[in-house]
């Protein structure tokens with residue numbers, strides 16, 4: 001099940017065809033709290049997670065269409081960069097195929113944007129070293 005209360009949620013080995021509304025892409029700041037196994041929005045100056053020194057990272061939220069339904073999709077900076085590399089569009093929408101492989105810290109994504117001849121390289125957000133628990137590949 002990929003529609004989870006209006007959010008697109010991908011699992012290991014999922015491949016989905018979606019339409020991404022480019023101008024809807026919104027950058028948000030979040031903290032991943034390891035002990036609780038979930039992320040929280042950063043609240044800026046008053047943020048307890050910032051004060052505790054928990055790394056803050058950029059996440060992105062976009063409005064998409066999946067199987068004819070309007071959903072939201074949250075993704076990492078690496079996915080955002082791949083989308084940006086694959087399209088120069090600043091508005092409108094693009095059709096994309098997104099593949100997810102693996103779970104947890106071994107999760108990798110590949111993205112194909114219609115009109116481009118190639119898939120993005122597969123990438124893993126933990127390889128970028130901004131998480132404080134970088135995984136060796």
Ligand SMILES: [Zn+2]
Pocket residue numbers: 031041042043044047048049050051056
């Ligand atoms: Zn914060």
